[in-house]
Amino acid sequence: SEAMTTTRTVNWKTQGSPSDHLTLGDNVSTPGPDLTTQEFKQATKENVSNLTFVEYEILLPGVSATSMEKNITLDSATRIELSCRLDNKYSHLKSLQVTWKRGNETIRHINKTENSWSIQLRILDNSKLGSYTCTLKGEEEISAMFHLQVPKIEGKEKPLVSYEGDSTIMICKSFGYTPITWTWYVTNGSEQIAINDSLLAEKYVINRVPANVTHLKILKLTKEDDGVYWCEAAFELGKSKGKLKLKVLSFMVPLKPFLAIVAEVVILVTIVFLYEMYSKKKEKRAGDEKEFDQVEQLKSEESNGLENSSARHRKI
Amino acid sequence: PPPANVGRAPGPPDGGWGWVVVFGAFVSIGFAYAFPKGIAIFFKEIQDFFGTSYSEIAWVSSIMLATTYGAGPISSILVNRYGSRPVVIFGGLLCGIGMVSAAFCTSILQLYICVGFITGFGLALNLQPSVIIIGKYFLKRRPIANGLAMAGSPVMLCTLAPLNQFLFDNFGWRGSFLILGAILLNCCVAGALFRPIGAATALVKTQVTEEGKDALKEEVTKDAMEMSSPTNVPIETKMEEEGGKDCCEKINQYLDFSLFKHRGFLIYLIGNVLMFLGFFAPIVFLAPYAKHIGIDEYSAAFLLSILAIVDMIARPTTGIIANSKWVRPRIQYFFSFAIAFNGACHLLCPLASGYTGLVVYSIFFGLAFGMVCAMLFETLMDLVGATRFTSAVGLVTIVECCTILLGPPIGGTLIDTFGDYKYMFIKCGAVMVLAGTFLFIMNYYNYRMLAKEEKERKAKEEDPKSVRTENEGGNNWNKETVQDRLELEPLREEQEGLKKEANGT
Numbered sequence: 137s138e139a140m141t142t143t144r145t146v147n148w149k150t151q152g153s154p155s156d157h158l159t160l161g162d163n164v165s166t167p168g169p170d171l172t173t174q175e176f177k178q179a180t181k182e183n184v185s186n187l188t189f190v191e192y193e194i195l196l197p198g199v200s201a202t203s204m205e206k207n208i209t210l211d212s213a214t215r216i217e218l219s220c221r222l223d224n225k226y227s228h229l230k231s232l233q234v235t236w237k238r239g240n241e242t243i244r245h246i247n248k249t250e251n252s253w254s255i256q257l258r259i260l261d262n263s264k265l266g267s268y269t270c271t272l273k274g275e276e277e278i279s280a281m282f283h284l285q286v287p288k289i290e291g292k293e294k295p296l297v298s299y300e301g302d303s304t305i306m307i308c309k310s311f312g313y314t315p316i317t318w319t320w321y322v323t324n325g326s327e328q329i330a331i332n333d334s335l336l337a338e339k340y341v342i343n344r345v346p347a348n349v350t351h352l353k354i355l356k357l358t359k360e361d362d363g364v365y366w367c368e369a370a371f372e373l374g375k376s377k378g379k380l381k382l383k384v385l386s387f388m389v390p391l392k393p394f395l396a397i398v399a400e401v402v403i404l405v406t407i408v409f410l411y412e413m414y415s416k417k418k419e420k421r422a423g424d425e426k427e428f429d430q431v432e433q434l435k436s437e438e439s440n441g442l443e444n445s446s447a448r449h450r451k452i
Numbered sequence: 453p454p455p456a457n458v459g460r461a462p463g464p465p466d467g468g469w470g471w472v473v474v475f476g477a478f479v480s481i482g483f484a485y486a487f488p489k490g491i492a493i494f495f496k497e498i499q500d501f502f503g504t505s506y507s508e509i510a511w512v513s514s515i516m517l518a519t520t521y522g523a524g525p526i527s528s529i530l531v532n533r534y535g536s537r538p539v540v541i542f543g544g545l546l547c548g549i550g551m552v553s554a555a556f557c558t559s560i561l562q563l564y565i566c567v568g569f570i571t572g573f574g575l576a577l578n579l580q581p582s583v584i585i586i587g588k589y590f591l592k593r594r595p596i597a598n599g600l601a602m603a604g605s606p607v608m609l610c611t612l613a614p615l616n617q618f619l620f621d622n623f624g625w626r627g628s629f630l631i632l633g634a635i636l637l638n639c640c641v642a643g644a645l646f647r648p649i650g651a652a653t654a655l656v657k658t659q660v661t662e663e664g665k666d667a668l669k670e671e672v673t674k675d676a677m678e679m680s681s682p683t684n685v686p687i688e689t690k691m692e693e694e695g696g697k698d699c700c701e702k703i704n705q706y707l708d709f710s711l712f713k714h715r716g717f718l719i720y721l722i723g724n725v726l727m728f729l730g731f732f733a734p735i736v737f738l739a740p741y742a743k744h745i746g747i748d749e750y751s752a753a754f755l756l757s758i759l760a761i762v763d764m765i766a767r768p769t770t771g772i773i774a775n776s777k778w779v780r781p782r783i784q785y786f787f788s789f790a791i792a793f794n795g796a797c798h799l800l801c802p803l804a805s806g807y808t809g810l811v812v813y814s815i816f817f818g819l820a821f822g823m824v825c826a827m828l829f830e831t832l833m834d835l836v837g838a839t840r841f842t843s844a845v846g847l848v849t850i851v852e853c854c855t856i857l858l859g860p861p862i863g864g865t866l867i868d869t870f871g872d873y874k875y876m877f878i879k880c881g882a883v884m885v886l887a888g889t890f891l892f893i894m895n896y897y898n899y900r901m902l903a904k905e906e907k908e909r910k911a912k913e914e915d916p917k918s919v920r921t922e923n924e925g926g927n928n929w930n931k932e933t934v935q936d937r938l939e940l941e942p943l944r945e946e947q948e949g950l951k952k953e954a955n956g957t
Contacts, residue, residue: 297624305500390627397634401641408644 519572528846540643543577599771766822792888
């Protein structure tokens with residue numbers, strides 16, 4: 137696999153930090169010189185509302201056909217530093233031109249250290265998410281890509297099977313990140329319609345507690361409820377959907393194999409008993425014949441015995 | 453006048469229809485052992501559906517297992533009274549009804565009743581009679597028959613696991629339970645194959661055939677082995693002659709509690725109860741342990757498949773080995789060795805590092821597990837004889853029931869307390885090595901006592917006076933047995949050689 141190392145350091149104030157991060161003290165930097173007025177305002181807002189800071193780095197091993205990529209998941213507003221570091225063995229390469237891009241948009245203000253180039257970004261809303269590329273142009277071109285995304289919600293590959301008149305529960309979980317809210321959608325044709333559980337309370341019940349799990353309970357299932365459902369988690373930086381499939385069957389469907397197997401059992405049991413009666417009759421007939429033969433044999437033995445004893449008597 | 457050989461049933465056929473019975477037992481035993489494990493696939497879905505915790509769902513399996521073992525004595529009583537066939541057919545029907553009603557359950561409590569109690573009881577009515585009827589059909593080749601029949605468990609498990617997954621993907625849990633109910637009805641087919649034989653159908657025929665003579669000799673040697681307490685003489689027709697009996701004898705007719713005075717039975721009981729404390733826990737925790745040391749889910753599941761496949765091969769093979777003339781007379785030692793071997797595997801497991809080590813462990817564990825299971829009932833039959841086995845198996849299973857249920861939770865507590873799986877393996881290994889050693893020593897003692905009693909009995913027979921006084925004493929020796937012993941005097945000389953024949957071949 138790729139030889140890349142990433143460092144992730146997080147600094148923030150003690151309030152509201154997840155348990156698996158280190159607290160190193162706060163490091164809220166003042167806005168830099170290239171910010172516009174609006175960004176400045178936002179930055180001030182950030183300073184008040186404990187912004188997290190993360191660093192990600194890709195170590196470029198050198199010229200290779202495969203491009204290096206890293207997926208970064210962000211759920212809330214973050215300050216992020218992305219850096220591309222060139223391996224020491226290539227430090228002899230001169231005249232390297234480095235560009236950072238997001239799509240067609242070039243990002244200025246690249247911080248350069250000895251052999252790493254980094255950019256700092258403030259991700260405050262969905263618009264700043266995407267793929268950021270660093271390209272090193274020398275004799276050859278080396279590039280790496282960072283994908284900034286909202287957390288993915290996993291649905292289920294296999295459909296949930298239920299029956300008409302029954303109820304079913306569909307569950308969506310978010311691992312590691314807590315969404316702000318959940319919304320459920322049902323697919324009608326090509327449209328996605330949000331499910332309003334307060335309006336249709338006898339049909340749908342949505343449970344949103346605890347915050348990173350949601351349950352959709354559908355009651356009194358009918359054939360029309362069959363189809364694709366989406367659970368959407370809303371994060372500060374965007375939304376993410378998970379796909380679930382529901383199959384509603386009528387009770388006739390499992391009944392057919394059931395009756396087939398019951399019929400097979402009845403047939404086999406009948407065959408076994410019939411065979412037993414048949415072989416018993418055969419045995420009885422054979423037994424009667426044997427007895428008859430034996431009686432005959434005993435009769436002849438008796439007569440022989442008498443002859444022998446009389447013979448012995450005569451001898452004596 | 454035709455020579456008198458009245459009332460002696462021909463001995464076990466050791467073949468013929470017996471192999472069909474083995475197949476039926478294979479199916480029946482397979483369902484009884486594999487089904488509780490197989491339905492675990494549905495638990496996640498049912499847990500979500502009813503909104504319960506995992507432990508509440510796991511109770512379904514525990515209740516099922518507890519009922520299967522705990523209803524043993526009831527099964528024994530019914531078999532003593534009605535024979536194996538009707539009991540197994542009724543058991544199959546009960547299983548079917550249980551699972552079909554489970555398909556319509558609306559609460560977890562109903563599931564406990566339908567899947568846990570009703571189906572569990574049905575499986576109990578399948579398990580015991582299947583094992584019992586093998587003892588009625590086989591004597592010389594009984595270990596092989598037992599080994600083959602017990603192989604039903606891993607084969608069924610390997611079949612049920614993917615089948616259950618397929619059913620679940622296509623029909624959901626309700627539909628699957630419905631279809632599984634129908635599949636369990638196949639136990640009725642297995643039951644139909646259990647043609648009654650032996651004491652219940654003793655035919656009074658005036659035949660002097662070679663078979664009759666040989667069987668007679670075998671019965672003699674069997675009786676010689678059961679010297680410690682009077683046997684429940686096989687032929688029920690004699691009991692009718694007896695007329696008024698006292699209360700104890702009536703109970704004993706249904707369930708032989710006098711077994712608790714039987715030395716061999718007690719040794720078996722204590723040894724096995726100890727063994728079951730550590731028997732099942734390693735299987736339950738093998739996959740979680742593998743995941744714990746970093747192996748992915750599918751490879752962890754594959755370990756169990758390896759175990760099942762090796763188990764499948766080991767059981768009939770052990771049956772064949774146990775049947776050989778070197779092992780059969782000393783089968784109790786072989787059984788003790790198998791248990792200790794099992795224990796040794798568990799003790800060495802913590803030393804296994806990485807996936808390869810665990811694969812090796814799984815192979816040896818599968819081998820040891822199969823060896824023990826194949827001989828589990830064979831050794832009991834060997835100790836108490838085929839006639840008392842019916843009651844013995846019921847009594848043994850209800851006592852084992854407690855330790856079987858305690859084993860995995862104790863293991864689980866050890867894992868939770870120490871946060872490390874190795875203590876669970878050490879505990880299981882130690883318990884099994886202890887059980888194996890105990891059985892080895894006690895069976896050595898038992899063999900010696902049996903040989904001593906055999907000598908005493910022979911000495912007594914040579915003196916006809918003492919035999920008659922015993923008869924007058926009415927010491928549970930009814931007339932027929934005395935007559936048999938008098939008849940057998942001319943055959944005494946041949947006994948030595950024949951005993952070896954009967955035991956060894």
